[in-house]
Amino acid sequence: MDFHDRIEADEGALEKLLKGIPGFEGYLKQENRRAADKLLRDHLCAELDATVAGLERIAGGWSRAGEIDLLDDLDRIAGRLRRAADKLRYADYGYTGFFDAVKIGEDDLQRFYEYDLSLRGFIGEVNDAAEALAHADDQEAGLAALDEAIEALADMVEERERVAAELVP
Numbered sequence: 001m002d003f004h005d006r007i008e009a010d011e012g013a014l015e016k017l018l019k020g021i022p023g024f025e026g027y028l029k030q031e032n033r034r035a036a037d038k039l040l041r042d043h044l045c046a047e048l049d050a051t052v053a054g055l056e057r058i059a060g061g062w063s064r065a066g067e068i069d070l071l072d073d074l075d076r077i078a079g080r081l082r083r084a085a086d087k088l089r090y091a092d093y094g095y096t097g098f099f100d101a102v103k104i105g106e107d108d109l110q111r112f113y114e115y116d117l118s119l120r121g122f123i124g125e126v127n128d129a130a131e132a133l134a135h136a137d138d139q140e141a142g143l144a145a146l147d148e149a150i151e152a153l154a155d156m157v158e159e160r161e162r163v164a165a166e167l168v169p
Contacts, residue, residue, distance in 0.1 A: 033109040048085035051130050084154040122153040
């Protein structure tokens with residue numbers, strides 16, 4: 001799903017009228033890109049929240065079965081996933097005002113969006129590792145694989161923050 005196309009398709013009469021103001025159309029495109037990126041990040045965070053809920057169900061199952069040796073490790077790993085999701089949820093999305101002297105260009109905003117799209121693959125790996133853990137005979141190995149997948153995702157989210165800090169004045 002391309003959120004940018006969806007936002008442009010939902011454009012109202014006022015937005016179409018405002019595009020006639022010199023310089024405003026470019027500003028509006030940038031705002032639409034920011035909104036699309038926010039929608040995408042919200043969607044990705046919802047997936048991560050569902051994974052965290054799944055990890056909580058795994059922890060409950062282990063606890064009920066008396067398998068408590070690895071609960072602390074699972075809780076630590078789930079906490080890292082929550083932090084990565086929160087960093088992505090509240091990440092900077094390149095906002096500058098219409099009259100700001102320093103502008104973030106449309107190309108940079110498109111790079112943010114594409115970067116966030118690339119996170120889908122990492123989130124898929126986290127989801128796969130969590131699903132495998134739910135059915136793993138070797139829970140330690142399953143936890144290690146999940147931890148590795150979350151580490152890769154967290155690194156990508158950190159890199160996004162670094163790039164955002166360079167772009168945003």
